Amino acid sequence: MQLDDYQCHDASGLSALIRRGEVSREEVMAAACTLIEAANPSLAAVVRTRFDKAREELARVPAEAPFAGVPLLTKDLLMAIEGEPMACGSAALRDWRATEDSTLVSRLRQMGFAILGQTATPELGLMGITEPRAFAHPRNPWDPSRSPGGSSGGAAAAVAAGLVPLAMAGDGGGSIRIPASYCGLFGFKPSRGRVPLGPMYAEVWEGAVVEHAVTRSVRDSAALLDHINGMDSGAPLPLGHEDGFLDAIRRAPARLRIAVSLGEPLGRSLGTELDPQARLAVEDTARRLAALGHHVEWCDPPVDGEALADSYLTLYLGHLAADLAWIAAETGVAVSRLDIEPATRAVGRLGRQLKARDYVLGKRHWNRVARDMGAFHQRFDMLLMPVAAGTAPRLGELYPSPARERLMSLLALPGLPRLALELGMLKRLARDALRHTPYTQLANLTGQPAMSLPLHVTPGGLPIGVQVLGAMGDDRRLLQLAAQLEAEAGWGERLPRPWPPGADEQTPAAG
Template identity: 40%
Template sequence: MDDLLRLDAVGQAQAVKDGLVSARELTEAAIAAIEARDGELNAVIFRRFERALAEIDDLPADAPFRGVPILLKDLGWRQAGEPYSAGSNVRDGLTDAADGYGVVRLRAAGFVVLGRTNTPEFGSTITTEPVAFGPTRNPYDLAYSAGGSSGGSAAAVAAGLVALATASDGGGSIRIPASMCGLVGLKPSRGRVSLGPAMGEGWNGFSCPGFVSRSVRDTAAALDVVSGYHPGDPYDAPALPGRLALEAGADPGRLRIGFLTAHPRGDVPEAHAPAEAVTRTAALLAELGHDVAPGGPEALGEPDFTRHFGAIVADNLAAQVVSLGELRGEPVRPEELEPRNAAMAAAGRGHSAADHILATQWVDGFRRRMVAWWSAGHDLLLMPSLGVEPFPLGWIPPGDLSIALGRTAHAVAFTSPINATGQPAISLPTHRTEAGLPVGVQLVAAPGREDVLIRVAAQIEQARPFEHRAMG
């Protein structure tokens, strides 16, 4: 049964269809893996094993992923009447009235939801070490972070507990855990996957739902399942030419690709392993026949980005805290929050409505300046997924906000601008440090062009297959 758990989700689904394993047996195997291995990882914080087993008989017989186990990130991906913490004790006892649209689609596709994965409080940092649930550990080295905010999902997939888990990305929260845990992580285009019905947008559209997986074809097929506009959504991503699953293996043609190993802003120290990963991947892409040259959008070096991006996130966090107080019938006190979020919420409350609008207008201009580089004839931008070396647990200190915010700003320097532009970007596990820790590279496509990302990602995967040595 361990061999079946080592398959990707598409492979597991085929094994069920071929009668090699039943949906119940596959689910029971994943449950056994979680029970055996998650004690040291702390990736799965809510378990619904009995309910999951009871739901198997009701799965549609012709569902494409019938019987494939999946875990949901405990941020977004809401389930009616079930625990939902968003990484915080503040939400104790609060549940949602309806399933999220993405969860509805996952169930219709035949996935079996086994539980929810750990995340930092409100997803506001790059390491999964919430006070409410404790740290999630990296399967490659238990002393290291699995990244954040989708760290629980990434650790679970990397360790072989499930083949696929949901995630979300507001500043790098899919791509950074994917990089640190040796996985594929695609942040979709803004509007590709609905946040409804509970929300219209997250962080002014910066945040997008997605997945972490061990294969490009899993990421493509899973996005096919959950993508689509719902009436009332504030955004609708540009239409794709067809199903993304069909793009995995399709010839990408000869593409024009720029690459960056150092951040053009100049205040982000170059990290050796991420830079080496980009250099090696650039060489591979050139070998594969693409036109590859140093360079990227000039706008990426604009010094005001961090200030405006941070202000918008703080404003949204302040509003979230107020909303939580209204939901539970009692205002949230600062001491109930982790120090980072208490400080960010206070900063948000200090901004005026005019301040917020001016920040969003600046980002509107930044978006146009950024995407002009793709409109001028480039197809892809290659750069690090993580702006720092893989880091241990505790590297983002909860008690020293100055150090924590500075280190976080460096870590997300290559990812957060792509949340602001709404473009699709994928992290691929192409490199290891000397100590064996995974390091990913990020490819960014023009708005709406997930199809290009999947074609090239699959081409890289074919040329240099990804290794997943952390699976038990």
């Protein structure tokens, strides 16, 4: 199979070729392995490969599996593979190995996917960029000097570069939608609890985290969701398996009432400055929607952005402190001696100082916002907003500076973490962490489904996604709208492939 032939198909297209016998699953895997080996030294999207194990597993995949032989990458975070490393982007977990498959990985195996490796993530998935100290930093295929975003940055880089047609991703504050926006991909965050996190976890970040994928096409995202959704044993929410996501996108949605916002209430307190191109992306999408017959009306969501950021960061701090305690227990290394990044250590120290009262009040605010957004969706079916304030940042631009890291190191002094919280350190953290991407956390706090649509490319050749949120549980209709816009815009032709240059001239050997 020629590499350019491989790269011009999404996962559904490759699956169809294999089922019709036009190409073998071994040839498809060989193409993917060749591309990963050629591209990854410069792209740095994949932290480890498992080609031989994938080949062994492929031989046992039944022909009737819906995606038999289609290559896929999982994320080096939460998506455990039995007996294999899962470092979560951290040197502290470099040697940790999972004792069983995660539910999601088990379901991917049942679908017939060939899991070829794991993709890069920032340490513990904490940043909207992917620049971990323990691993190489993935590059954005649209501009190698820029970040693919985070925390699913390695996944987005791999798909945008055409190494695999889709890659698994997770979203706790925008970590599917932000990389999708920066890399010109479709990124869908399902409703809370739709995709199970078991058996290692029940909820992550109080239910803010949902796993799914970054894809080139809406149909791949919908088909994947058809198979991986539904509670597993012991799940905290009684969401049974549902069918019909792929079938739904074959029909255009009925006329929708869509609110349009530039997200000003969310970014105001953080000092966010919306790039003119990001504004243009929203405005152009609003015009597209109106031309498709939908009712479009400018209206901001009913949220207090400052309170939203505070409550999000409050629980973020608390969970990081708990995560570091778990790592210490798993590795037998004291928290104070863990091999973690200065920013991670500093935030963990702040988290240990949180009062239970403040933590609970933070979660109660999430619930209040969810109620407010529920009322908002009685008036509007969907909300159109930016994903990020602009295009992908340059590598290193958003990582804490050496001066900031030295300042954070002072939190090791007795009594200083509590004093820092009392003096408003949480506000400063919110400003630093969320200023460039203040628009995505809302859906994580409320549990709503949300997506990034690759509808805009700047004159300088960089993609900017636009975000659409639906009411809680309205995943099908959100995917229907995505498919309608995909058919109207034809975004699949804009990927920056091949990567690396000249890769399409190679022909891999099968096997």
